[in-house]
Structure formats: C-alpha cells, structure tokens
Amino acid sequence: MSSKKVMVVTGSNTGLGLGLVRALLKAHGDDAIVYLTARSQERGQQAVEQLNKEGLSPAFHLLDITDEDSIATFVDHIQETHDGIDVFIGNAAARISPDYSKAEQIEAFINTNNHGTHRLIQQVEPILNDDAHFIVVASSFGSLRNLDEKLHPLFDVETKSLDDIDATMRDYTQLVLDQKDVDYGYPEWMNIPSKIGQVASNKIFAREMQQHPERNLHIHSVCPGLVDTDASRPWFDDMSNAQSPDAASVDVLWVLETSIPNGELIQHRKVIEWQP
Numbered sequence: 001m002s003s004k005k006v007m008v009v010t011g012s013n014t015g016l017g018l019g020l021v022r023a024l025l026k027a028h029g030d031d032a033i034v035y036l037t038a039r040s041q042e043r044g045q046q047a048v049e050q051l052n053k054e055g056l057s058p059a060f061h062l063l064d065i066t067d068e069d070s071i072a073t074f075v076d077h078i079q080e081t082h083d084g085i086d087v088f089i090g091n092a093a094a095r096i097s098p099d100y101s102k103a104e105q106i107e108a109f110i111n112t113n114n115h116g117t118h119r120l121i122q123q124v125e126p127i128l129n130d131d132a133h134f135i136v137v138a139s140s141f142g143s144l145r146n147l148d149e150k151l152h153p154l155f156d157v158e159t160k161s162l163d164d165i166d167a168t169m170r171d172y173t174q175l176v177l178d179q180k181d182v183d184y185g186y187p188e189w190m191n192i193p194s195k196i197g198q199v200a201s202n203k204i205f206a207r208e209m210q211q212h213p214e215r216n217l218h219i220h221s222v223c224p225g226l227v228d229t230d231a232s233r234p235w236f237d238d239m240s241n242a243q244s245p246d247a248a249s250v251d252v253l254w255v256l257e258t259s260i261p262n263g264e265l266i267q268h269r270k271v272i273e274w275q276p
Contacts, residue, residue: 037074114198
C-alpha cells in the first residue's frame with residue numbers, strides 16, 4: 001500500500017468541493033492521493049478531466065451519501081487500496097430552491113445533509129487513520145443561538161447520541177410534511193434546523209472519540225461563508241460579496257493546521273459558540 005496521505009472530499013465535482021480538491025492537490029502534490037467523489041460517474045469524470053487540464057491528478061470514486069451501500073463500497077475500496085483516510089471532508093449537500101415548498105424538498109434535504117452525515121460518521125470512522133481530520137462543511141446557522149430555547153434539549157450534545165439526533169431530524173421532517181414545524185417552535189427557514197443537527201452530530205462524534213484519545217482524531221465543522229455557486233445564487237440577489245470556491249477553500253483547509261478543540265464550529269478562522 002502507498003505511504004501517501006489519503007484525502008477525500010464528498011460532493012466534489014463542482015462548487016466548493018471542487019475548489020477543495022484543487023487546493024489539496026496544489027498543496028500536497030505527489031505526497032497525497034486526493035479523492036474527488038460524486039454521485040454521477042459522468043459528472044465526476046468531467047470534473048477530473050477539468051483538473052487534469054490544469055495539471056492536477058485527482059483519484060475518482062463514486063460516492064452517494066444517501067446510499068449506505070454506496071458508502072460501504074467506497075469504504076471497502078479504501079480498505080483494499082490504502083491504509084486508511086487521513087483527511088475526510090464531508091461537503092456533499094442537497095440543493096434547495098425558492099421555487100419549491102419546504103414540504104416538496106425536506107425529505108431529500110434532510111436525508112442528504114443530516115442522515116448522510118450520520119451515515120458517514122458511522123461508516124468512515126473505522127477507517128480514519130490515527131491523527132486524521134474529519135471535517136463537515138456546515139454553516140454559521142448551525143448554532144443553538146438560532147433556535148427557540150425550548151428546542152435546545154433535543155440537541156443536547158452532552159447527553160444525546162448520534163441515533164437521537166437522527167431521530168430528531170426524522171421527526172422534524174415529518175413536522176414539515178404535516179406543516180406543523182413552525183407551530184412546534186422551529187424557524188421557517190429549514191436550513192437552520194438542518195445545520196444545527198449536522199453540527200450536533202459532529203459534536204457528539206467528537207465527544208464519543210474522547211474515549212479513544214490514542215487515535216487523536218481532529219473533528220470539526222466549518223462554515224465557509226457565502227460562496228458563489230449554483231446552489232447559492234437562487235437565494236441572493238447580490239453575489240458581489242460572495243467568495244469564489246477557490247477562495248473559500250482557504251479558510252476551510254486552514255482547520256487542518258490548527259489546534260482548535262474538537263467539535264467546534266468554525267467560520268473564517270473563529271469559533272462560533274454553540275450555546276447562545
């Protein structure tokens with residue numbers, strides 16, 4: 001097996017994910033194998049060809065985080081081909097559109113962003129090398145300061161398990177489908193509960209790994225800020241202050257060089273407090 005570091009970015013055939021793969025390849029050159037992953041073979045290969053034209057050589061593998069079998073197949077490939085993963089960046093996310101209702105989009109949204117994060121933590125954790133980084137690309141919305149206080153116990157990262165958060169997000173999905181989420185206390189914007197659940201899961205993962213200090217895993221959530229991508233443009237009339245994916249990747253990858261405590265949510269190199 002190769003002695004090179006193995007780095008993986010999910011949802012990396014376009015946007016920020018592609019920018020992260022590009023930045024990792026430029027920074028580590030021949031010292032790392034960087035996996036560009038996508039749900040689509042065609043779109044993934046197109047992204048690989050784009051980077052090849054820039055003189056960069058990512059590895060490619062199909063990976064759909066909504067599909068447990070797809071994740072298992074990827075994990076098997078890593079185990080058969082490498083010692084493990086040194087950097088894993090969970091960037092894959094479902095897009096939502098202002099042209100459709102919450103109810104029309106909520107199931108795919110939560111299944112990808114929240115249940116997908118849960119699946120990755122469960123299946124990728126065993127193949128993380130000692131001293132590895134596990135990063136979830138999240139949002140500054142992922143703080144309890146953005147949620148009604150009466151709902152905070154549902155996301156208590158000191159007592160809840162990953163399964164508990166998964167169940168809470170399933171319940172939230174049903175509330176949206178029944179049009180009862182706002183009456184229950186959730187905000188109108190469904191991205192807020194989703195990101196809180198995502199960050200909570202990563203905080204719980206970090207808490208659980210305290211039982212294995214010998215592995216020295218580095219677990220963080222990172223908000224890249226506003227990035228000019230196809231996913232962002234429908235929501236903003238003015239994108240003049242948005243970062244390019246390549247620019248946004250700088251602060252995300254800065255986390256690889258820091259000693260910030262595990263489980264924190266970070267934006268522009270500063271910790272966003274979990275509690276209000």
